[in-house]
Amino acid sequence: MPTKLDMLLQSIDPTRTLDKVAGDVDRAINSFSMRRALISAWDEYVSFFADFYRHIETVVLRVSGGSPNNREFQWGQCIRLLNKAFGPSGYKAAFEMVRTGKEGGLYRVLKTVADLMGEQYAQNEIAARISYYWDGLTLDEKLAASDEYLRKYGHLLPGELVGASAARIRAEFLKVLEEHPKMIQRMRQIGR
Numbered sequence: 682m683p684t685k686l687d688m689l690l691q692s693i694d695p696t697r698t699l700d701k702v703a704g705d706v707d708r709a710i711n712s713f714s715m716r717r718a719l720i721s722a723w724d725e726y727v728s729f730f731a732d733f734y735r736h737i738e739t740v741v742l743r744v745s746g747g748s749p750n751n752r753e754f755q756w757g758q759c760i761r762l763l764n765k766a767f768g769p770s771g772y773k774a775a776f777e778m779v780r781t782g783k784e785g786g787l788y789r790v791l792k793t794v795a796d797l798m799g800e801q802y803a804q805n806e807i808a809a810r811i812s813y814y815w816d817g818l819t820l821d822e823k824l825a826a827s828d829e830y831l832r833k834y835g836h837l838l839p840g841e842l843v844g845a846s847a848a849r850i851r852a853e854f855l856k857v858l859e860e861h862p863k864m865i866q867r868m869r870q871i872g873r
Contacts, residue, residue, distance in 0.1 A: 684829060685814065685817075685822070685826075686814075686826050688814075689858070690858075690861060692810050693807045693858075693861065693862050694862065695862045695869070698803045698807050700866070702741065702802050702803040703796075705740065705799070706741055706795045706796060708740065709737045709739075709740035709741050710737070710792060710795050712736075713736050718786065719779065719780060719782050719786070719787065720787065723776065726776050726780075728752065730756060731752035731753075731755040731756040732752075734755040734758055734794065734798070735755050737795050737799075741798065741799060741802055759794060762793070762797045763790070763793075766793045766794075767793075775793075778790055804859070807862055811855060811859060826854065827850060827851045827857075830858075831850060838850065838857075
């Protein structure tokens with residue numbers, strides 16, 4: 682009979698979280714209307730990416746048309762993602778890519794923004810499921826959960842984490858659970 686931990690890990694399996702969201706992101710990118718391959722005007726770039734952000738959000742999160750169209754907010758979110766992907770002032774570097782078509786051009790920048798959005802959505806879903814699981818445990822169950830995890834998955838973890846009674850794993854168990862789907866996804870990719 683599966684334990685509560687088994688059921689949690691099943692619910693956050695990468696096929697149900699990371700891969701599913703990545704598929705939704707790809708579907709959203711493919712359904713976004715691009716009128717041209719280059720954008721040379723800054724205002725058009727800002728509007729285009731704000732609309733793109735809203736489109737991805739609507740398709741992936743299945744938000745109905747009731748979501749407010751706040752381009753300033755959506756553009757601000759794009760800036761945050763572009764800076765994360767391309768470094769400080771990444772939104773300016775991305776504009777050069779979109780303007781010139783170099784380094785992958787518009788498609789690369791769109792894919793980068795969408796992928797980062799998808800990663801965040803998947804991580805939020807994983808964190809919510811972990812929080813629901815954790816809040817439903819007694820103190821004894823919480824203490825036993827990390828031991829159960831180590832018995833079942835300790836062999837997949839780096840030696841420095843499981844050494845010294847696995848104190849780091851026990852202290853940061855919720856973070857370990859949040860990283861679990863990525864670890865499993867990497868392990869499956871190695872096997873391909």
